[in-house]
Every structure is written in structure tokens, then in C-alpha cells.
Amino acid sequence: MAEAQTSLGILWRALPTLWRVAVAGIVAYRAEMVIWILSATLPLVMLALWDAAAAGGPLEGFGQVDFARYFAVTMVVRQLTGAWIIWELNYAVRSGSLSPQLLKPVNPLVYNLFETIAAIPWRLFVLVPVCAGFLAWRPEILFVPQMWRVALFMVSVVLAFAVAWLVQALFGALAFWFEQAMGIYSVHFALWSFFSGYIVPMALLPSWVAALARWLPFYASLGVPVDVLLGRAGPWEVGAQIGWVLLLTFGLQAAWTRGVRRYGAVGA
Amino acid sequence: MTRSAPDPRPEPRLREVLLALARVALMNALQYREGFLVEFLVGSGNVVAILLPLAVVFGKSSTVAGWTWDQSLLVTGFFLLTSAVMGGLVEPNLGAVVEGIRQGQMDYLLVKPVDAQLASSLMRIAPAKIWDALSAVVVIAWGLHGTGMPGPLALLACGTMLVAGLMAMYSLWLLVICLSFWFVRVDNLRYLLGAVTDAGRWPVDVYRGVARIFLTVAVPVALATSWPAMALLDRLDGALIAQAVAVGGGSMLFSRWAWKRALRSYSSASS
Numbered sequence: 001m002a003e004a005q006t007s008l009g010i011l012w013r014a015l016p017t018l019w020r021v022a023v024a025g026i027v028a029y030r031a032e033m034v035i036w037i038l039s040a041t042l043p044l045v046m047l048a049l050w051d052a053a054a055a056g057g058p059l060e061g062f063g064q065v066d067f068a069r070y071f072a073v074t075m076v077v078r079q080l081t082g083a084w085i086i087w088e089l090n091y092a093v094r095s096g097s098l099s100p101q102l103l104k105p106v107n108p109l110v111y112n113l114f115e116t117i118a119a120i121p122w123r124l125f126v127l128v129p130v131c132a133g134f135l136a137w138r139p140e141i142l143f144v145p146q147m148w149r150v151a152l153f154m155v156s157v158v159l160a161f162a163v164a165w166l167v168q169a170l171f172g173a174l175a176f177w178f179e180q181a182m183g184i185y186s187v188h189f190a191l192w193s194f195f196s197g198y199i200v201p202m203a204l205l206p207s208w209v210a211a212l213a214r215w216l217p218f219y220a221s222l223g224v225p226v227d228v229l230l231g232r233a234g235p236w237e238v239g240a241q242i243g244w245v246l247l248l249t250f251g252l253q254a255a256w257t258r259g260v261r262r263y264g265a266v267g268a
Numbered sequence: 269m270t271r272s273a274p275d276p277r278p279e280p281r282l283r284e285v286l287l288a289l290a291r292v293a294l295m296n297a298l299q300y301r302e303g304f305l306v307e308f309l310v311g312s313g314n315v316v317a318i319l320l321p322l323a324v325v326f327g328k329s330s331t332v333a334g335w336t337w338d339q340s341l342l343v344t345g346f347f348l349l350t351s352a353v354m355g356g357l358v359e360p361n362l363g364a365v366v367e368g369i370r371q372g373q374m375d376y377l378l379v380k381p382v383d384a385q386l387a388s389s390l391m392r393i394a395p396a397k398i399w400d401a402l403s404a405v406v407v408i409a410w411g412l413h414g415t416g417m418p419g420p421l422a423l424l425a426c427g428t429m430l431v432a433g434l435m436a437m438y439s440l441w442l443l444v445i446c447l448s449f450w451f452v453r454v455d456n457l458r459y460l461l462g463a464v465t466d467a468g469r470w471p472v473d474v475y476r477g478v479a480r481i482f483l484t485v486a487v488p489v490a491l492a493t494s495w496p497a498m499a500l501l502d503r504l505d506g507a508l509i510a511q512a513v514a515v516g517g518g519s520m521l522f523s524r525w526a527w528k529r530a531l532r533s534y535s536s537a538s539s
Contacts, residue, residue, distance in 0.1 A: 032456050035456040035457065035459065035460050036456070036459070038460055038463075039459050039460050039462075039463040040463070041463045041464065041466065041467070042463075042466060044467075045466055045467045045469070045470070046321065048467070048470065048474045048475050048476075048479065049321065049322075049325060049332065049470050049474050050325065051474075051476075052332050052333040052470075052473070052474040053325045053328065053329050053332045055333070056329060059328040059329065060328065180306040183306035183307065183309065183310050184306070186310040186313065186314075187306075187309045187310055187313045189313075189317075190310075190313030190314055190316060190317035191313070191317075193317050194316075194317060194320050194321070199317075199321045200320070200321050200324050204324055204328070205324065
């Protein structure tokens with residue numbers, strides 16, 4: 001127990017420095033970040049399809065305006081919850097560059113978490129012109145949500161970020177055991193894109209699929225905040241998000257401890 | 269680095285070069301067999317992720333932008349085929365060019381007595397993309413099952429459009445790679461290009477206004493996905509076919525010119 005407290009103390013004192021390093025890292029690679037951010041065009045591609053489908057009239061209560069609004073919010077939430085730890089962790093484990101990182105008093109996972117959070121203001125900055133363009137194209141999507149929905153949305157975005165990051169970190173930790181962790185993640189991505197609301201709004205899935213998908217981590221990592229803001233989800237779904245954050249945190253802790261032990265045992 | 273005095277040895281014949289390159293590519297690729305099964309899962313997941321939303325959309329309305337489900341399947345099939353060709357034959361090669369420029373291996377390629385563009389375009393393959401190609405065939409066959417078999421002329425037009433579209437896409441990739449001779453850190457542009465190419469999975473009529481023009485002219489993915497499908501459905505006239513051939517051939521010539529230009533300004537990583 002004493003050891004845990006000291007490492008928390010170290011973490012506490014290192015926080016400001018960690019933050020500065022993380023921000024500097026993002027600033028150094030800002031052009032690359034812009035390209036990464038702009039590469040997340042799938043919501044727009046999906047919007048085109050739904051928009052054409054709804055041209056003849058609303059589908060299940062979704063008209064063209066609803067689709068435009070839905071995918072605009074989805075695009076923003078996707079950016080706010082973006083993580084890339086699986087690529088870093090996968091590379092670090094396979095190349096052995098994890099070893100020096102493990103010698104540092106601060107857990108490499110924590111450092112990545114900081115870096116990911118530090119990127120968020122920059123993501124917002126790049127999103128402003130994109131959103132402005134979107135609004136100029138479809139001004140009718142502007143709407144004023146209720147205050148409590150905005151507040152719950154903010155909580156839900158933070159939780160969605162946590163779920164997305166934890167899931168990626170868990171898949172990254174698979175690299176301790178499997179060569180093909182990235183491939184497994186790609187398979188997961190296909191499932192995720194369907195069940196998270198990224199390409200199909202939850203309300204348009206067959207009802208029995210939606211009833212199940214509503215409580216899965218895919219939805220918790222993206223769709224919940226979108227639907228909270230647009231009035232299609234509420235406190236229950238946010239509660240499920242909290243549950244997933246707790247569960248995934250325990251899972252990651254267990255996987256990380258075992259993984260690092262195994263990594264050491266290989267002799268790297 | 270430029271090529272030095274004329275080489276006394278005779279230039280190898282094109283056929284020999286092509287055969288040798290294909291053999292090297294295959295041997296390189298066969299070193300990595302384990303990923304094959306995982307790639308199969310990834311490929312299948314990808315196909316499902318593309319088809320599911322389409323199925324949901326067509327579950328709600330019988331035509332979308334004038335396309336039925338079967339007809340859209342043809343576009344999706346050609347999209348998978350384009351992804352297979354681009355991801356299996358084009359991307360691995362041109363990605364390696366960027367790496368070679370940054371680290372200097374490009375020098376070794378340039379001193380070889382073969383055409384540098386040919387060699388850097390055919391040196392590597394990603395055999396796992398064969399899953400994408402196979403699923404493309406299945407999806408196209410599925411679509412044709414619904415729309416009926418096209419006549420021989422339509423098939424010929426379809427083949428022409430497909431080749432023209434792939435030529436245009438290859439040229440676009442080559443142009444992006446040419447940029448990296450001047451700006452080394454443009455390899456991320458590849459991912460952006462890949463993301464934009466994703467828009468080719470739906471019939472081009474789904475897009476309106478500027479977006480449709482963009483996908484036909486700027487990133488001509490519609491040429492390789494929607495137009496071949498339209499050819500199979502007898503929706504193309506001679507003028508459009510001529511246009512596609514002009515775009516495909518013209519972009520090949522232009523990218524070839526840009527490549528030569530870029531090579532001239534290449535100054536090796538070490539100098």
C-alpha cells in the first residue's frame with residue numbers, strides 16, 4: 001500500500017511537467033494532426049447515403065435535417081473521443097521501446113493519456129472551420145437543446161472518451177500475447193462502427209439489435225453523447241457508460257500487470 | 269543523384285523485367301504468411317461493415333438516388349475491387365517509395381538499369397488483399413444475380429471504365445508520392461487520400477453538387493466504382509466512355525511527367 005501511495009505522489013508532482021511535454025508533442029506534429037483529423041470523413045460519407053435515402057420522406061422519424069444534425073454531432077464527438085494508444089502500445093511492445101518507458105516512474109499509459117487529452121484543444125481548433133462549413137451548407141441543422149441535455153452531454157462525452165481510450169489500451173495490451181493485435185482491433189472496428197452509431201443511428205437499427213447494442217461498450221464510446229444531445233438517450237445510458245468505465249479500468253489494470261510481467265519474462 | 273554515363277550493358281527487355289519484378293514481389297510477400305488468416309477476418313469484417321448500412325438503408329426505402337439494392341451492390345463490388353487493387357498492388361509500393369526517399373534506399377533503385385517508375389510500382393504486393401478481391405467477385409455476382417446478365421458490349425464498356433478508373437486512381441497516388449520528393453513528411457496524405465476514396469463505396473448519384481464533381485474529377489474514385497456499374501446497367505453512352513478513357517490515359521501521362529520532374533529534383537537522403 002505504501003508503495004502505491006508514493007507512486008501516486010510522484011504522479012502528482014509530475015503532472016505539470018507531463019502536461020507540458022504532452023502539449024509540446026502535439027504542437028510539434030500539428031500538421032500531421034490536421035491530416036489525421038481531416039481523415040475522419042466517414043460520418044460525411046454516411047450522411048450522403050442517408051441524405052439521399054431520406055430525400056423521399058423521413059425514415060423512422062429521421063428526416064434529412066435530422067440526419068445532417070446527427071452526423072454533424074457524431075463527427076464532433078468522434079474527434080473529441082479519438083485515441084491512438086493502440087498504435088503506440090503495439091509498436092512499443094513489438095519493437096522493445098517499451099523497456100525504457102517502463103523504467104520511468106510514471107506509467108507509460110498515463111503519459112499517453114495526457115498526450116491524448118492534450119490533443120483535444122487542437123482537434124477543436126481544426127474542427128471550427130469544418131463545422132462552420134457544415135453550417136454554411138446546411139444552416140437548418142442549428143438547434144437549441146435543453147440546458148440539462150447540454151450538461152449531461154458534456155459528462156457523457158468525457159465518459160465516452162474514457163471508454164474509447166480504455167478499449168484501445170486493452171487491445172493494445174493484447175500485443176503482449178499476440179502478434180496480430182492490430183488485426184484483431186481492425187475486426188473490432190468493423191463491429192464498433194455498426195453498433196456505436198457511427199454509421200447507422202441507433203434508432204434505425206432493427207429494434208432487437210438496438211435493444212442489445214444500447215448497452216454495449218461500442219455505443220458507450222460514441223453514440224451515447226450524440227443521442228443525449230439530440231434527445232434520444234438519457235441518464236440510463238450515461239449510467240451504463242459509468243459501468244463500462246469501471247469495468248474496463250479493472251480489466252486494463254489486470255491485463256497491464258500480467259502483460260508487463262510476461263514482457264519482462266521474455267527478456268526484452 | 270542523377271544517372272551517370274550511358275550504361276554499356278543492353279537494356280533488359282520489358283517482359284523479362286516484369287517477370288522478374290513479379291517474382292520478387294511474390295517471394296517478398298510469401299515471407300509473411302501468418303497474417304493471412306487475420307487478414308481474412310479483417311477483410312470479412314470490412315465487407316460486412318460496408319454492406320450492413322446499405323442493407324439497413326434499403327430496408328427502409330427501395331431506391332436511393334435512383335439505384336436499387338442490386339444495382340448498389342455492383343458499385344460496392346467495384347469499390348471492393350478498387351480497394352483490393354489499390355491496397356494490394358499500389359499502396360505497398362508507393363508507400364515504400366516514401367520510406368526510400370526518407371532513408372535513402374531510393375538511391376539503389378535509381379542505379380538499377382530499369383525504369384524507376386516501373387520498378388517502384390511493381391516491387392511489392394500485399395497478397396492478403398486477395399480476400400478483398402474475392403469478396404468483390406462475390407458481391408458483384410450477387411448484384412448481377414438481381415439485375416440480370418449484361419450483354420458483351422456492356423461487359424466490354426465495364427472493363428474499359430474499370431481500367432480507366434484504376435489508371436486515374438494510380439496516377440493520383442503517384443502524384444501524391446511525387447510531392448514527397450520535395451516535402452518528405454507528406455506520407456500522411458496517403459491516409460487522407462484513402463479516407464476520401466472511401467466515399468466511392470456508394471453510387472455517385474448519392475452525392476450532390478460539388479461533392480459529386482469532386483469524386484469524379486479531383487479524386488476520381490467514382491470512375492472506378494460507379495461508372496463500371498453504370499456500364500453493366502447500360503446507363504453509359506459513348507461520350508462518357510470516351511471521357512473516362514481520356515481521363516485515365518491523360519492522368520497516366522501527367523503523373524508520368526510529374527514523376528520524371530520529381531526524380532530530377534531528387535537529391536538523395538545522404539547528400
